[in-house]
Amino acid sequence: xxxxxxxxxxxxxxxxxxxxxxxxxxxxxxxxxxxxxxxxxxxxxxxxxxxxxxxxxxxxxxxxxxxxxxxxxxxxxxxxxxxxxxxxxxxxxxxxxxxxxxxxxxxxxxxxxxxxxxxxxxxxxxxxxxxxxxxxxxxxxxxxxxxxxxxxxxxxxxxxxxxxxxxxxxxxxxxxxxxxxxxxxxxxxxxxxxxxxxxxxxxxxxxxxxxxxxxxxxxxxxxxxxxxxxxxxxxxxx
Numbered sequence: 001x002x003x004x005x006x007x008x009x010x011x012x013x014x015x016x017x018x019x020x021x022x023x024x025x026x027x028x029x030x031x032x033x034x035x036x037x038x039x040x041x042x043x044x045x046x047x048x049x050x051x052x053x054x055x056x057x058x059x060x061x062x063x064x065x066x067x068x069x070x071x072x073x074x075x076x077x078x079x080x081x082x083x084x085x086x087x088x089x090x091x092x093x094x095x096x097x098x099x100x101x102x103x104x105x106x107x108x109x110x111x112x113x114x115x116x117x118x119x120x121x122x123x124x125x126x127x128x129x130x131x132x133x134x135x136x137x138x139x140x141x142x143x144x145x146x147x148x149x150x151x152x153x154x155x156x157x158x159x160x161x162x163x164x165x166x167x168x169x170x171x172x173x174x175x176x177x178x179x180x181x182x183x184x185x186x187x188x189x190x191x192x193x194x195x196x197x198x199x200x201x202x203x204x205x206x207x208x209x210x211x212x213x214x215x216x217x218x219x220x221x222x223x224x225x226x227x228x229x230x231x232x233x234x235x236x237x238x
Contacts, residue, residue: 043072043073043227044072044073044133044226044227044228046074046131046132047067047131047134047135048076048131048159049063049078049079049134049135049136049137050080050160051081051088051136052081052084053081053087053142053143054138054176054200055175056137056173056175057138058091058212059137059202059219060088060104061104062215062216062219063219063222064076064078064105064112065216066220067112068110068111070223070228070230072228073111074111075113076112077115077123077131077159078112078113078114079114079116079124079155080117081154085100087138088100088104097114101114115155118155119155120153120155122155124158124159124162127165129162131162131163131168132226133168133170133171133226134159134168135171135173135226136156136160136173137171137173137222138174138200139175140176141174143156144174144190145182145186147160147161147164147170147172147195148187148189148190148193149189160195164193169225170195170196171198171225171226172190172195172196172198173198173199173200174187200218202214202218203221205236206234220233220234221233
């Protein structure tokens with residue numbers, strides 16, 4: 001076999017290996033540097049927080065409680081899907097949309113402002129609005145699918161799409177088990193577009209004494225990821 005034949009066969013083998021190791025091609029013809037999100041030069045001051053129809057409302061509660069008392073944060077735009085309302089009613093015994101934030105954090109909010117998921121013309125729907133980062137917690141696999149495939153028919157998906165196109169941090173706290181291939185491919189697509197897939201998996205090495213402690217520590221980890229570390233967060237010392 002001459003050198004040219006070896007070269008051709010080697011190229012074919014490389015392509016076959018690539019297809020086997022990555023069976024679903026990236027829908028984005030961009031390298032990781034172009035899709036990587038960037039944090040602002042200061043700690044995030046203007047955040048978007050969304051919640052969707054997946055179990056884990058307690059984690060949302062502690063994220064909002066932490067943001068409300070964090071003096072570095074000036075504004076939080078909060079969006080809840082219809083399915084999220086059903087989940088919160090089951091898990092936290094909340095009732096209706098009236099004073100939803102107050103029901104979640106147990107007091108009147110100073111900086112958290114609720115927005116309707118049907119208001120596709122809200123401020124966070126535009127790239128000109130200076131949102132520093134967005135967290136979806138919990139993130140259902142349906143919401144993940146729409147974000148990963150650019151389907152922005154409601155405000156949550158549109159705000160996430162804006163974060164991706166503006167190269168702003170987008171954290172998706174996906175909650176589902178077991179995962180099928182569609183879920184895994186959508187997580188890959190979202191990550192490839194610039195999002196951080198942050199599965200809603202709490203830690204146990206800190207031996208949490210209650211569900212609230214467990215949920216609070218997870219919220220702290222999410223916030224640390226977007227440059228809002230909390231002083232009382234548990235840190236492993238080895």
